[in-house]
Amino acid sequence: MSSRFAAPSVGAVLVDKGFPRITRTTLALYAGASGDHKPMHIDIDFA
Amino acid sequence: MVDSSAIGHSFTPTHARVESGRLRYFFNTLGETKPIYRDPAVAKAAGFAGTPIPPTYLFCLEMMDTDNPFEMLEALDIDLRRVLHGEQKFVYHAPVVVGDELTLQSAVTGVIQKKGGAMTLIDVTTRIVNQRGQHVADATRVIVVRNPEVSA
Numbered sequence: 278m279s280s281r282f283a284a285p286s287v288g289a290v291l292v293d294k295g296f297p298r299i300t301r302t303t304l305a306l307y308a309g310a311s312g313d314h315k316p317m318h319i320d321i322d323f324a
Numbered sequence: 325m326v327d328s329s330a331i332g333h334s335f336t337p338t339h340a341r342v343e344s345g346r347l348r349y350f351f352n353t354l355g356e357t358k359p360i361y362r363d364p365a366v367a368k369a370a371g372f373a374g375t376p377i378p379p380t381y382l383f384c385l386e387m388m389d390t391d392n393p394f395e396m397l398e399a400l401d402i403d404l405r406r407v408l409h410g411e412q413k414f415v416y417h418a419p420v421v422v423g424d425e426l427t428l429q430s431a432v433t434g435v436i437q438k439k440g441g442a443m444t445l446i447d448v449t450t451r452i453v454n455q456r457g458q459h460v461a462d463a464t465r466v467i468v469v470r471n472p473e474v475s476a
Contacts, residue, residue, distance in 0.1 A: 296355075297355070303353075306353045307353050307354075309349075309353075310346075310349050310350040310352075310353040310354075310384075311350065311383075311384040311387065311388075312384045312385070312386075312387035312388030312389070312393075313384070313387050314387075314393065315393075315404065316404075317404075317405075
């Protein structure tokens with residue numbers, strides 16, 4: 278499959294995107310959604 | 325400390341089914357709204373057999389559907405508190421879409437010591453095959469282990 282993108286030049290901006298604030302709820306939901314249940318992501322005592 | 329004798333160690337294969345409900349929850353959590361991921365008609369118009377998974381989702385499937393997410397840490401005697409997930413790479417050979425049933429087989433493919441053994445970098449490569457026996461992807465992660473008993 279050939280690339281649809283031209284080779285970038287040095288200093289070119291590839292992505293300029295903001296995201297909502299990451300909260301403990303976000304992390305808990307992502308742990309469930311991604312299957313990553315390691316305790317440092319969801320348990321502040323462990324972290 | 326993990327050393328090069330671990331290279332070649334393979335882990336129990338994980339069997340995973342790509343389910344639309346779990347995938348929808350993943351997209352809702354990420355805020356991913358692209359129609360190609362949610363509407364089979366849009367995906368088919370783009371040439372996929374069904375709605376595709378996002379590139380990183382293979383790693384999630386292995387974590388979700390393994391019987392023991394800590395098998396690698398236990399087998400190599402690694403303390404979870406000293407672990408970081410370093411590089412992660414996905415090489416696709418064919419698309420993976422909703423409804424596929426995958427077998428993910430991971431093995432240790434490299435061990436490198438850094439700073440005189442203060443840090444170990446472990447490569448784990450996962451070969452992924454679908455229900456038709458088609459080799460769809462290889463995923464490689466680098467597990468970084470700190471060895472605080474070794475002074476750099």
